[in-house]
Amino acid sequence: MLNPEELEKEEESDYFDYFFDEPGSEPGKLNIEPDAKPSRIVLIDYDQSHAIRKVDVTPNALIPYLGTNTISWMDIQGLGSERVLKQIGEIFKLHPLLLEDVVNVPQRPKLEDYNEQLVLIVQMVRPKDNEEGFESEQVSFVLGTRYLLTFQEEEIEDCFDIVRERIKANQGKVRQQKADYLMYLLLDSIIDGYFPVLEDYGDRIEDIEDELAIRPNTNQLKEIYLIRRELLALRRAIWPLRNVTNMLVRRESSLISSEAQIYFRDCYDHVIQILDIVETYRELASSLMDAYLSSMSNKMNEVMQVLTVVSTIFIPLTFIAGVYGMNFEYMPELKTRWGYIICLGFMGAIAGGLVLFFWRRGWFEPFARPNIPLSKKD
Amino acid sequence: MLNPEELEKEEESDYFDYFFDEPGSEPGKLNIEPDAKPSRIVLIDYDQSHAIRKVDVTPNALIPYLGTNTISWMDIQGLGSERVLKQIGEIFKLHPLLLEDVVNVPQRPKLEDYNEQLVLIVQMVRPKDNEEGFESEQVSFVLGTRYLLTFQEEEIEDCFDIVRERIKANQGKVRQQKADYLMYLLLDSIIDGYFPVLEDYGDRIEDIEDELAIRPNTNQLKEIYLIRRELLALRRAIWPLRNVTNMLVRRESSLISSEAQIYFRDCYDHVIQILDIVETYRELASSLMDAYLSSMSNKMNEVMQVLTVVSTIFIPLTFIAGVYGMNFEYMPELKTRWGYIICLGFMGAIAGGLVLFFWRRGWFEPFARPNIPLSKKD
Amino acid sequence: MLNPEELEKEEESDYFDYFFDEPGSEPGKLNIEPDAKPSRIVLIDYDQSHAIRKVDVTPNALIPYLGTNTISWMDIQGLGSERVLKQIGEIFKLHPLLLEDVVNVPQRPKLEDYNEQLVLIVQMVRPKDNEEGFESEQVSFVLGTRYLLTFQEEEIEDCFDIVRERIKANQGKVRQQKADYLMYLLLDSIIDGYFPVLEDYGDRIEDIEDELAIRPNTNQLKEIYLIRRELLALRRAIWPLRNVTNMLVRRESSLISSEAQIYFRDCYDHVIQILDIVETYRELASSLMDAYLSSMSNKMNEVMQVLTVVSTIFIPLTFIAGVYGMNFEYMPELKTRWGYIICLGFMGAIAGGLVLFFWRRGWFEPFARPNIPLSKKD
Amino acid sequence: MLNPEELEKEEESDYFDYFFDEPGSEPGKLNIEPDAKPSRIVLIDYDQSHAIRKVDVTPNALIPYLGTNTISWMDIQGLGSERVLKQIGEIFKLHPLLLEDVVNVPQRPKLEDYNEQLVLIVQMVRPKDNEEGFESEQVSFVLGTRYLLTFQEEEIEDCFDIVRERIKANQGKVRQQKADYLMYLLLDSIIDGYFPVLEDYGDRIEDIEDELAIRPNTNQLKEIYLIRRELLALRRAIWPLRNVTNMLVRRESSLISSEAQIYFRDCYDHVIQILDIVETYRELASSLMDAYLSSMSNKMNEVMQVLTVVSTIFIPLTFIAGVYGMNFEYMPELKTRWGYIICLGFMGAIAGGLVLFFWRRGWFEPFARPNIPLSKKD
């Protein structure tokens, strides 16, 4: 059992690391994490005329559905039960390396063709609940002729449920189509889930823009750094999807019909758009870092100007006062009637000259600087 | 109804975001925005010998024009009437995903081939009315054998009207050509619309160049940042057009004649030129950011030199004055006849020496600095 | 008629902008600039045994030379006479878009194949007369079977004249070769014209290197910025030539013999070398910007050290003097015989200690800093 | 014999340099380093029914195993015995250049096909024992039909031993497979060895993130620089592996079965993941350098604010005190009863006004700045 601190730690590094085997470990070894959820299987079997749903099915109960002409969607939720996973591996004749990739999360998104089966691994993202940032979860698809296996770390409620509803209610075309169309529906909803996450980053960038020029401080620096770090992680999750979806469109496979390819082309388009936005945000974040540095430099300039104006005016005056504070016996000016007045006048003249000099240079601006957001000009 | 603030907000984020579906929503679902203009259809039908124009046509009234040998240009202005759009989708047998891309704006520019139809989606830009920056609008083309469908968010007046005039007056070659030439004419005028927008950015960059070295201030920083942000958005709109127009030139399609391809090659050339300019401006804006930072550094240096020169001259003198202001009883210098004069002379000598020292180093330059624009040297 | 200021303005923006049509204007429309030179035609007709030259030929007078077996070089100087240009377009059956590209300068360099004709558009550069920078001019070639049309904005004296001389004097192989070899000769001299311009930039970069570390000032900042801006423009003119010359080498065209391709391979080599140098200079200019910023930072450091050394030594001493300048009645030190001397000695000790402290740290270096160019080390 | 300092030196430059011959030296010359370990040979011979292991075998004793149907793994540990290496070269008919690459370490990772043999050279990395960083060692594979030769600089204990154990205990599929599968097992464990090294860098980056904003100092600067340098070296070792493993997957070779290619595809995936992480870390390190500079700039700003606030408040007050310390005879204020109190009040008013002015500007923040790690916001 991990204590909260360790959990947070892990979550953070989640942005960076892929799963890796112990060097030298046996290929195909399943690595069940201690805190992984136990696996449960949800079966949905449908064709044009019927649709049934069974929860908590045992692996062996899936066997009868393999030989039928209906479409079977077996959804494995939770990757914690090694026995269940191995049984499924045997029933569906999954290659050991395939099963390893599905279970040992996270993996890099990929599409692999094992002749009888097409394996698709993607990362799903969703915004974190009470804080900024996002969390990701691996979803794996194994597409066979008349079935689709999906593996999730936890039960994904929102978007998968909508598809289940649609099958049940016979909405849209899903019941007229094959398993490839079902995979498209699920993949599409996973990909569309990137947009709200990206929108958050857009908002955060705009917030920094608004604050940056008004009051540059270390919080913005941290926020910019965090955004860059998280966008890097996002890009790592989405970039391989570009190839993956492109392969789905281009590849000739008996498992994917040409009609479904038109739909996968739509997925490809969305992935390209997401990448477009990620790259734009990355460039903006990098521009913001430049702007931050320039803004700090501005601020320091203002501080220096204040110091310089005040020092330059008063230091010479203080010197003059110091001169007439000397205790020499023979200082004739000290005895004169108007000496003090003249001296003050002289000091005033110097101060006035310096003020004028600085005024013309615009060095008094920092004393009366208006603060305007980066996204607007005076 | 949105209040003005929200509208402005939306307009701003317009630079960044593509349209995205609710994750899990049904493919092909049309998303009509609440403030979208109602759709009206303008039909222009012409061949070498005639040209007619009908406004506010109903979708069904378009059907007779599908079977004729004349060229029909159906221009749908406004994407607000779901019923009208769906009727058009049925009449022209548009794929649901196609219609979705046309209606759910904005999309990334693309060219897609649906066998019987060629679909082209582009972003049109025009300068904003009373402020800097530009606004963009999606224009979609559906090219069939003898017809061209265009979809616009709002009625585009300027450049489309010129083409309408030309058809009416039988100017140029448009009446002798097929629908592909008409599509070229419209696409060409959209692409040419990028140049004036770019020219604005050229002017803004030159303005910053002129101001930057004279009086670096935060306004320039903001302006550079805004230019970088907007050029990013511009590039995102134009970059995919490169592939799109290249595909129009290279692809073998029964819908585009080899003669029209020579014209599309001209579009391709212009897109390349626009990209060239965008990249040049981006590099210039990035150079300007460097120059800004250097310029700030220069300015700070000058401020520091002023402070240092003044402090370094007067602080030692003040010390000397302080020494002879001490109240020790036995300070023989104080009693001497010429002590005061010698002391003043000594102070003058120190000041003179320091002035000479700083003069030779060129540290008096900031006291008499000429301000020259970045684009000119002394 | 433009006034001098506007001319200068235009010249400057010349670096950035391509020609663009009014959006919506008719394809193939010629845009004659008001200040364009009137067009005159110089004809040179030659074969192995003869060579004639005629100046100020009318377009119609060119017709007889089209049917002969000799090589005809028609050189159109000045793009100001629309009638003449259109006549030439008709006589040589030039595509309207081709003529548009030739006349509406500047265009991006390109090579286009119109079956019977090969069109090559390049930018010629030459150093400005009395100032730094370069100016560019578009030269267009239309290569037919036995003729070569060239279009220039103004008469190019130097390098084209040398070729004319060579034809007249039957020097080299030009009279034995076809029109493709003539095009090579002219293209080669245009490309070689980039080298002297680049050499200027090499010199300017070396000048900045020499000055930068000795006395960093805003002039260098401006110069670096200008160099970056102009190299961007140069690259834009030369980069497309890479593809263009490569296409001349690789492409199979009846208009270019395999023997001439060996010569065009030489052009390609030179273009690659020019690009190499441009990229090198761009990287150097970018390094110089870094060096400038670092150099400014160095300078500021020195200024700060001077201030700090002086302030840190004298401010504590002034404080001590201030203490003994206080007017308290009971200050026993003031009465003592050696108080003043001891006080001065104490001050001297503090000053000496601080000087030693700063000396060891090397903070006195800025007081005696040797100035050495960037390209040499101490 | 090298002294410790030289050894350390060499180890450091190990990050950068490949082995190179004396210019002009004979191709195929073996360069035995003076401190190289003497070569010993470990032979493992196995098939489905048996597995034997012999240590310290002489090269000639290997000959009988070449003609059998069993799989022979000859592991040469240490590259210090020229005679042994040359004998092996003769027995296995290794090309002189092949042997040169194997012996003259380090080489760039590569895969080369010598018809009868496939040669694979990779760099193995492992974390350093008592300090940060990693050390690398070259491992070379020569794959024949029924044998696998491996060459190591030193005996690699950990991961190779696990494979030996597995052969001995007949665990997994290794005894049922050919030599290509054995090569996969070894290569896989080498590649998996990169992950723990990378994890170290992830931790070091997180450490800097935590420290950077709290207390920026030169140690972090050094650490960031070191990380960048070492990641460069890591990337150099892993980048070529991308091509190498991809070739193993794609290439048709009689030495690698299609079944083994599925396994090598797994290696390829891991290499891609490692590269992904390396690039991510490189970008993070670069962001950290920016953040460091910004953080220093922040810190300096705070220092300057403290100085400016204190100076700006007290310098004018000191001037006023100086004025009333002057010794003019006629200074009427000095005689008045309340002069002193009024003067003190006036000083207090000025000080209060300035404090208020700075307070509103937020310039007192540095006096009470909370220090928060980069990875968290206030």
Added chain:
Amino acid sequence: MLNPEELEKEEESDYFDYFFDEPGSEPGKLNIEPDAKPSRIVLIDYDQSHAIRKVDVTPNALIPYLGTNTISWMDIQGLGSERVLKQIGEIFKLHPLLLEDVVNVPQRPKLEDYNEQLVLIVQMVRPKDNEEGFESEQVSFVLGTRYLLTFQEEEIEDCFDIVRERIKANQGKVRQQKADYLMYLLLDSIIDGYFPVLEDYGDRIEDIEDELAIRPNTNQLKEIYLIRRELLALRRAIWPLRNVTNMLVRRESSLISSEAQIYFRDCYDHVIQILDIVETYRELASSLMDAYLSSMSNKMNEVMQVLTVVSTIFIPLTFIAGVYGMNFEYMPELKTRWGYIICLGFMGAIAGGLVLFFWRRGWFEPFARPNIPLSKKD
């Protein structure tokens, strides 16, 4: 005759410029530099059974060796004798452009196929004698069926001599092989000559690393800039070799046997390694520039801290002393018995408080800063 200063100048710009013709000059024109060495020819003719060497051969004396079955290596040392070079051009039927490239140095490295001959142009580098940096020299190879022509600017002693020795002594395989193997031997020794030059840069970078954090100064800035400049030049010399050697490996040419291609593959490997190192050094130099700027920023921070600590402590104290130095008649504190002591105590308390404040913030660190090289941490 150039004076020494001009020679140095030329040598410097040698890093940047390629040779270029006068624009408009005739193709194939040889440009003999005034200070070029006169050409002498060294002939080596050999086969398995014999090897002869003749120095200072006339071009015509080479003719008899063209028809024989032996391998002839004609080495032309010095490019100063136009007559000799032209004679060789005629005897070996060299294309005028080929001869131009060989003579008009420097050229970009390239490989060109003139059917009967393969022409290879490379840049040889060697460290400068008494200073840092390198100098380069062009070596050209013309490979015929049974002969190899080499052109050098000056006689290259070291590495070519070793090959000559090997031919004479019949060491290695050279006498059993064709002219292609001879070309490999020479090319290999030229490529291996890059490694020692690169090693110098590695040492220089390590020197800067060691010095940078201890005592950042302008010398390091200059050194970093120089390294970047020279690495740019090195990369320009080696980058094209990548393509050139790759073409030697891939290309099917009757002049290069498949056996020799295995050897050229070795050259290709070395070129890739050199590029690898150059890129690594370039990235390191760029990181060093960042580190330099950060290090300067650190140093300035320390200077500022010293100034701020001293000023902030003494300026308020000086003010207090100033107050009690005022000459008001009614200042009751002045009369009290313990006024002076209390005043001093109060001053001490303020000073102590401030010292404590700064101590806690770590602002006293710069007073006792340890200086540690960049490559090591505290």
